[in-house]
Every structure is written in structure tokens, then in C-alpha cells.
Amino acid sequence: MSGGDGGEVLRDAHGRRVGERDRHGAPVATLAWADDGRLAEAAVRLPDGGWLTIQPRAAEDPRWGVSDLLRHGGTPLTHCAAIAWERVDAIPPLAEPARLPPGGGTAVLNLVAALAADQGCPSLAYRGPYPTEQLFLSLLESFRWMPVGGPPDHAADPPDPLVAFLDGGLRWVPAPHTRAFEPEGVYVQARERIDKLAWHGRAYYRADWAGVRRHTTHRVHDVGQRVHGSLWALDAALEDHLVLAPDGRVLAAALPAPVDAPGGALPAPVTAGLLAVVIASSAPPLARALRAAAAGLTLEWAPLSGEIAGLAGRRATVSTRFRRALAERLADAADRVEQVRLGFAALAELGLALGDALRARAQAHLATATPAAQAAAFEAPAPADAAAGARQIGDAVEALLQDAGQLRA
Numbered sequence: 243m244s245g246g247d248g249g250e251v252l253r254d255a256h257g258r259r260v261g262e263r264d265r266h267g268a269p270v271a272t273l274a275w276a277d278d279g280r281l282a283e284a285a286v287r288l289p290d291g292g293w294l295t296i297q298p299r300a301a302e303d304p305r306w307g308v309s310d311l312l313r314h315g316g317t318p319l320t321h322c323a324a325i326a327w328e329r330v331d332a333i334p335p336l337a338e339p340a341r342l343p344p345g346g347g348t349a350v351l352n353l354v355a356a357l358a359a360d361q362g363c364p365s366l367a368y369r370g371p372y373p374t375e376q377l378f379l380s381l382l383e384s385f386r387w388m389p390v391g392g393p394p395d396h397a398a399d400p401p402d403p404l405v406a407f408l409d410g411g412l413r414w415v416p417a418p419h420t421r422a423f424e425p426e427g428v429y430v431q432a433r434e435r436i437d438k439l440a441w442h443g444r445a446y447y448r449a450d451w452a453g454v455r456r457h458t459t460h461r462v463h464d465v466g467q468r469v470h471g472s473l474w475a476l477d478a479a480l481e482d483h484l485v486l487a488p489d490g491r492v493l494a495a496a497l498p499a500p501v502d503a504p505g506g507a508l509p510a511p512v513t514a515g516l517l518a519v520v521i522a523s524s525a526p527p528l529a530r531a532l533r534a535a536a537a538g539l540t541l542e543w544a545p546l547s548g549e550i551a552g553l554a555g556r557r558a559t560v561s562t563r564f565r566r567a568l569a570e571r572l573a574d575a576a577d578r579v580e581q582v583r584l585g586f587a588a589l590a591e592l593g594l595a596l597g598d599a600l601r602a603r604a605q606a607h608l609a610t611a612t613p614a615a616q617a618a619a620f621e622a623p624a625p626a627d628a629a630a631g632a633r634q635i636g637d638a639v640e641a642l643l644q645d646a647g648q649l650r651a
Contacts, residue, residue, distance in 0.1 A: 383419060458474065459594060535604045
């Protein structure tokens, strides 16, 4: 954290890392080494204050063999390919990332990065079958990417590092972050600056990470000499939740009162357009399951605080503060072209706000299907009628614009 104490690393007589403390002296990681020099057990603290335990070589996977078991309390959650913790040489694949609690994967990767840095390892490759976008984003928090073949000279940087990662074209330079657990219940993660916050189950991220842009509904950004954690949409902060000093001290932490504004159902075309957006941004095998998961779904404006949208049963609620912000932006738009752009941006925001929840339902729906149905889903080609989806998205944008126009009137 800029201008602040990043914490303390504890080492044994051999110089090995055996613990980490945050700037308040609270433990954030523990490591126990066996007599043969290998790691016996480690534990990393999660943003919610819980602990994830790593048990080396305590599991087996048919795809890559000996594995390290990850436990939350006494419950085994998943495993990763066995790591040579005493001489870290690769970033391992993780069997079931979704089973980890929020921040668990990042905490383990940060420990990998910290030990690799301790051991003087210049860079690591990912050795696994799942180079996903989510893994790429997680790696950005504890490593810096570089093209295979040498350090980046910028002229040779790939135009899209995510594509390069998916093609096996990146290596990862260890750049672990520091963590602090503030008395106000705010988790603060930093390298040269505060990059991530967690509070009341929400994670707030910077939009820019080592030259990579990431979209996030809850954003970390600077306002003068302060760091804010805000609900973010339509290129602006809709709500400020957290205010910190650059050294990580929490100056304010509170959700605003909901906006008392007209509610009611969103136009039906918005629901169809939202689903089209989510399907277009999801893996093709989920398309049919997404339609089943969204059957009967209705969208309603509601006085939310802290979120753009929420999903419960067949009812999705969308923040009236978001509706008011859209109406105000449309009133200030210079022309029709700018209004349509805002309509597309608003629909995209709703797709991002509700997409993960809908995909989780679709995955659960697919998991209960017969093996034949699951195989058919994975073998099915991408949806062919792109024109129909485009029409639904266009109709949804027009419906959103008309709805916001009514609010302005």
C-alpha cells in the first residue's frame, strides 16, 4: 500500500517463509515445512476472515496425478496439481475453481507467487488444460504477464494478452500483493497501490491491471487523494460504499439508502434481450440450459442498495438508482446516436450484473441432465440464428430507452 506498512514475512532458520502478518500484526498465511524440506501444510486467510488449508500430495487426479488438497475448515473442497513448494516451477491447474470460497484461488496463487519470488524464480508457465479467462484475471492479481521468449519490450507485446494466454503464449513474473484486514471489516489488497477491496461479500477491483482492462460492477478508483470502492455503471460511480486513505486506512464504510423512485416491471423485450446478451457471452454448451433457467423470468425496478441487480426465483430486480442514472444520462446525450449507445451500454451492464447467476443456474440444470443430454450439449454447435439474438437485443435497447424516457417525463 502506498505510504503504508505492507505487513511482515516470518522466516525460519533456513530463511524459508513460515508465516505472513498484515500491517496490524494479524496472521494472513502460515507454512509448516517437513524435515525433508518439503511443505507439510500451509494455510491462507480469505477475504471474509476464514482460512483455506493446503495439504500437499494428499489427493490424486486422473488427469495429472498427485495433487494438493484444498480444505475450508474441515471440509475438502477441491485440489490442484501437486506443487513443488520448495522449488516452485509452474502454475498448476485447479480441478474445480467454483468450489472455492471467494478469494480462495487468488490467496493460493499469491502464496505460489510469494514463494517463487523468494526462490528467485524469474517467471512461471501455466501447465494445465484449462487456460480460462477467469484464471487469467486471477493471475493478474499476483503476477505480471510477459510474452514467451523473454521480458516484454512493449513493441513485441501481444495485442491481446488474454488471447495469447489461451494459446499458451504467456509466462508469469511473480509479483505478489500484500493483504490487510482492517478493523472495519474491509479486506485491502495492494501492490504499488490499492487494487482490490472486499467488504460484506462484495469484491471491488481496479479496471486496469497491468495494461489489461477488466469490467467490474464494483470498482476501486481514485478520487483526489482518496481511494473509493463504488458500485459502477454507465462509466460512472452510482454509489460510493468505501473511502480509504492511500495507506489502506478506512475512512468510511456504508451503503447508501435506496433511491425512492418509481418501480414496476421492465418491458418484456428487455428480458429477451438480456437473455440474448448472456447467451452471446457464454459458452455455447450452456445456450439451451440458459433458456431453461430463464424461463418465466421477469425483471422489475426495485429500490436496491449495493447492487445493480439481483435474482431470486423467477424474479430479477434492477436498481431504481440505475434507472434514474440512465434517464439522466439520456437527457444529457447530444444526439440519438449517443442515446442508442447508452441503451446498449445499459443492457450490457444488466447482462454482466445478472449473467453469473443465470449461468450458475444453467450449469446446475445441465448437471442434473442425463449423460446423453450433457454430451449432446457439449457437442452442439454455437447457436446459428445470430440475427434473431441481434433483433432481440435491438428491441431491448429501444424498450429501455422508452422506459427511461417515461421516467424523464
